[in-house]
Each structure stands twice: as C-alpha cells, then as structure tokens.
Amino acid sequence: MEAARVKDIDSLAIAQKRDRTALLKDAVDAYLQAHLDKSKVPVRGFGIWKDRARKEDGLAYQERMRAEWEGR
16 A cells, blocks of 8 residues: 555544554445445346236337327
8 A cells, every 4th residue: 555545544543543454444345335236236126027917018008108199
C-alpha cells in the first residue's frame, strides 16, 4: 500500500477508536457486498412472475394490448 494511504487509514482508525485491520475488513466486506449483489441481479429476477397464472397465451395478450393502443 502507498504510505499516504496507510497514513489515512491509520488516521481514520484513531478517530474511530478501531484498529486498521477492522477498517480494512469492513472495507472489503462492503466492496464484496456491493459487487456480488450486483452480479446476482439478473438471476434474482428469473421466475418472479411464475405464480401469476394467465388465462391467455402471450400472443393473444399482445394482440389485445395492441388493440387497446390502436383504439379498436
């Protein structure tokens, strides 16, 4: 690590009355949580509509919606 960065971390540690290791652990945890959660977003979306039973197939629904837009 750069000396200036270590000095900044140590200053924060003193201000928060914690040690450098605890600050670094929190920083790594926050980084992992932010990036791992973002990578799972598409996966979490799959199947969210599976419990919504539809009585018409997708094409019939699409045609009905277009008819509404066109004022039929």
